[in-house]
């Protein structure tokens with residue numbers, strides 16, 4: 001399996017040349033575009049990795065999966081889905097234009113507007129306490145107590161996240177968010193949580209096992225593990241989710257740092273990293289790697 005994964009990485013690494021680093025968060029443009037790495041953890045306890053995955057990269061939009069779980073645990077489905085929808089969007093992840101129209105309810109929790117609403121619903125009296133609760137869930141899913149923030153990326157996005165700020169104020173006007181500044185702080189911080197491919201694979205495995213981690217702890221209620229994997233299929237790769245469902249058929253969530261969290265129910269968790277992105281904001285090499293792996297190992301859930 002290790003050799004097979006190395007072969008796949010070798011095959012898809014050159015495709016990074018077709019992509020581009022996310023530079024609207026200046027710190028992300030310091031990443032090496034030729035990097036491509038993968039980790040796999042199976043339900044049978046096997047662990048494999050291949051390629052070159054850096055020790056840490058930031059979660060970015062992958063954090064949207066975690067905050068959705070936490071908001072649902074905190075507030076329940078009714079309260080959350082009153083403010084954010086369940087439908088995929090054909091628009092880019094950072095699109096703002098639908099927010100001009102009442103009722104200003106974002107289409108789903110995997111786009112930035114929806115994730116801002118979701119973050120505003122996480123309980124805690126300070127941003128610090130709320131971030132601590134997000135981090136704790138990530139650490140328990142990944143079974144790694146050392147996961148923390150990448151402050152350079154956080155400050156970089158905080159200084160340049162004008163579009164997200166605009167979105168949050170639109171949402172405030174429609175009464176979808178109350179404390180805009182606290183929500184933005186929390187959102188920028190959750191996006192800057194630093195993880196590795198191994199951490200992502202372990203998190204994917206936790207979802208694959210309906211929320212139970214290796215230590216046998218039920219970290220996420222079973223029903224929520226099912227629900228977020230469904231969102232990962234329909235909206236996890238933004239406006240490329242349909243094609244990814246057809247060609248890979250694996251619940252997955254990508255982020256603009258180049259990471260992808262993937263979870264094959266009852267089989268395995270997969271973490272991928274390749275920072276060169278396609279025009280929709282998904283890792284070029286990472287997407288090809290997952291499609292290839294799915295084809296070879298018959299991983300499609302459909």
Ligand SMILES: NC(=O)CC[C@H](N)C(=O)O
Pocket residue numbers: 059060061062093094112157164191254255256257281
């Ligand atoms: N697609 C992403 O990973 C987006 C996350 C990024 N922090 C942003 O808000 O723009």
